[in-house]
Amino acid sequence: MIYFDLRASFIFTKEISDLYSVFDNFFNNNTDKILSKNDEVGSTIEDFNINDNKLTIHLKSNQIVRANEALIRLKKELSNFIGFKFKIGIREVLINFFIIKIEADNGVDIETLPYVKNIDYENDRYIKIVFDTETEQKLTFSEIEKRIPDRIITLIKNKLEDYGGKNEHWELLWESEDKKFESNEDPTELMLNEGWIKRGYNRGQWIYGPEATYLFRTFEKIVLKELLEPLKYTEMIFPKLVSWDVWMKSGHAQGVYPEIYYVCPPKTRDPKYWEDVKNIYNITKEVPVDLIKEKIDVPIGGMCYAQCPSFWGFLQGETLASDQLPLKVYDHSGTSHRYESGGIHGIERVDEFHRLELVWVGTKEDTLEQAENLKKKYNHIFEDILEIKWRTAWVTPWFMAQEGKHGLSDMKDAGTVDYEALTPYNNKWIEIQNLSINANKYTKGFNVKSQDNKLLWSGCSGVGLERWAAAFISQHGLNSEKWPKKFKEYFKNMPKGIKTL
Numbered sequence: 001m002i003y004f005d006l007r008a009s010f011i012f013t014k015e016i017s018d019l020y021s022v023f024d025n026f027f028n029n030n031t032d033k034i035l036s037k038n039d040e041v042g043s044t045i046e047d048f049n050i051n052d053n054k055l056t057i058h059l060k061s062n063q064i065v066r067a068n069e070a071l072i073r074l075k076k077e078l079s080n081f082i083g084f085k086f087k088i089g090i091r092e093v094l095i096n097f098f099i100i101k102i103e104a105d106n107g108v109d110i111e112t113l114p115y116v117k118n119i120d121y122e123n124d125r126y127i128k129i130v131f132d133t134e135t136e137q138k139l140t141f142s143e144i145e146k147r148i149p150d151r152i153i154t155l156i157k158n159k160l161e162d163y164g165g166k167n168e169h170w171e172l173l174w175e176s177e178d179k180k181f182e183s184n185e186d187p188t189e190l191m192l193n194e195g196w197i198k199r200g201y202n203r204g205q206w207i208y209g210p211e212a213t214y215l216f217r218t219f220e221k222i223v224l225k226e227l228l229e230p231l232k233y234t235e236m237i238f239p240k241l242v243s244w245d246v247w248m249k250s251g252h253a254q255g256v257y258p259e260i261y262y263v264c265p266p267k268t269r270d271p272k273y274w275e276d277v278k279n280i281y282n283i284t285k286e287v288p289v290d291l292i293k294e295k296i297d298v299p300i301g302g303m304c305y306a307q308c309p310s311f312w313g314f315l316q317g318e319t320l321a322s323d324q325l326p327l328k329v330y331d332h333s334g335t336s337h338r339y340e341s342g343g344i345h346g347i348e349r350v351d352e353f354h355r356l357e358l359v360w361v362g363t364k365e366d367t368l369e370q371a372e373n374l375k376k377k378y379n380h381i382f383e384d385i386l387e388i389k390w391r392t393a394w395v396t397p398w399f400m401a402q403e404g405k406h407g408l409s410d411m412k413d414a415g416t417v418d419y420e421a422l423t424p425y426n427n428k429w430i431e432i433q434n435l436s437i438n439a440n441k442y443t444k445g446f447n448v449k450s451q452d453n454k455l456l457w458s459g460c461s462g463v464g465l466e467r468w469a470a471a472f473i474s475q476h477g478l479n480s481e482k483w484p485k486k487f488k489e490y491f492k493n494m495p496k497g498i499k500t501l
């Protein structure tokens with residue numbers, strides 16, 4: 001249960017001292033409109049009093065009609081009534097105090113929230129939220145109208161669900177036959193030793209030499225010939241600097257902050273403004289990063305994280321012609337960046353990676369059918385061309401995971417299949433790609449409609465080239481003689497690498 005306790009004052013444009021019985025009648029006659037929902041009483045008016053031009057009212061409620069909701073209704077009904085009958089207006093609504101108590105078996109580890117003075121776990125029974133009604137940061141009627149208290153309740157409920165053991169979901173769907181592996185080595189070490197790759201200057205970044213690059217391009221060629229061309233996907237170029245607007249609509253703004261590489265433009269491009277930085281560098285030969293920090297603006301967004309969200313700007317607010325559906329596109333025009341957890345990882349977990357991203361849009365039936373077509377093609381690629389040991393699992397949908405949520409989607413048929421491969425050297429499984437049915441999450445978020453007004457769904461699938469390489473090399477080794485026959489037909493000849501002395 002959730003309990004609400006709210007006291008607020010309505011400031012009128014005129015004196016109302018002699019209207020006590022008018023208000024009393026008004027409240028008695030309008031309880032249904034203001035305090036109930038489907039004949040169930042949610043809120044009660046505990047008491048009210050009048051002083052000059054001020055009406056102060058004390059509301060208590062459960063969640064059927066939350067006190068904050070009752071206050072909004074009250075303002076609407078009151079201003080109609082009093083305006084019409086007495087030509088008096090409501091000038092302002094002041095919040096005197098507002099407390100919400102959420103019944104819970106445990107507290108949540110939140111110390112501060114906007115508009116909240118204090119949040120505690122009380123008597124081993126309630127999470128008690130006391131709103132700030134005094135300082136500059138106080139909750140005003142405007143925040144109540146913007147549903148801020150309701151969002152705070154949702155946030156706390158989500159936290160409580162996480163504590164309730166709603167973990168990252170993982171359920172095996174299918175696993176390939178066991179195989180004899182050609183290698184038992186760490187693929188990153190193998191490639192490093194042969195000079196196929198070198199560490200980049202940044203954390204989790206590699207410079208791929210001709211052989212490794214050619215391997216990536218071969219993977220892409222296989223996907224192109226075996227999947228994208230037969231299934232009629234067309235290429236697009238998605239932006240790789242992603243603005244907050246996109247992440248607000250895609251849901252990433254709800255949770256992705258610890259992993260973003262942020263992008264900040266200069267405060268001005270006036271050369272004079274940057275003169276001192278240039279001079280300091282030229283004299284000391286050190287880049288004055290603290291000074292630069294002062295001269296750059298707030299982040300406008302971040303580097304590509306999930307690849308498909310910035311595609312949706314192309315369709316935002318548009319209506320898709322029926323003959324366009326299902327729409328099938330892909331992008332492999334640039335890098336993705338994530339601030340991964342620290343420590344040294346091989347190429348399988350990097351801060352800068354390369355991925356081919358597929359997006360399809362259509363009716364629910366189309367979307368599900370396309371997903372099945374893709375699954376068949378992937379199966380063929382992994383079984384008959386790459387010949388790797390792999391498996392699939394039904395997992396927490398990625399659009400939820402990236403909002404910081406766990407569990408499964410409430411929406412039937414929506415969700416994510418992870419594709420995993422075994423790395424024999426450590427006997428671990430790594431996610432090499434995924435395939436998601438995103439229901440109407442994106443078409444709704446970006447307001448995309450179809451000509452015949454059918455509900456549009458979408459799906460996406462991200463093929464991680466570093467992950468494919470890690471799986472392939474760890475299972476087949478670096479000696480291309482020993483690679484699977486069909487793969488060699490695609491690969492043809494190893495390019496000449498760069499040898500140093």
Ligand code: ATP
Nearest residue numbers: 348349350353398431432433434462463464466467
């Ligand atoms: P993991 O749990 O292995 O970190 P993830 O769930 O974070 O993977 P997604 O967010 O679903 O991965 O990203 C889709 C695909 O992008 C992954 O299947 C993988 O191929 C690739 N990918 C994601 N993060 C990385 C990374 N740090 N390095 C290389 N590839 C990555």
Ligand code: ZN
Nearest residue numbers: 306308460461
């Ligand atoms: Zn995607």
Ligand code: MG
Nearest residue numbers: 259338340349
């Ligand atoms: Mg990850």
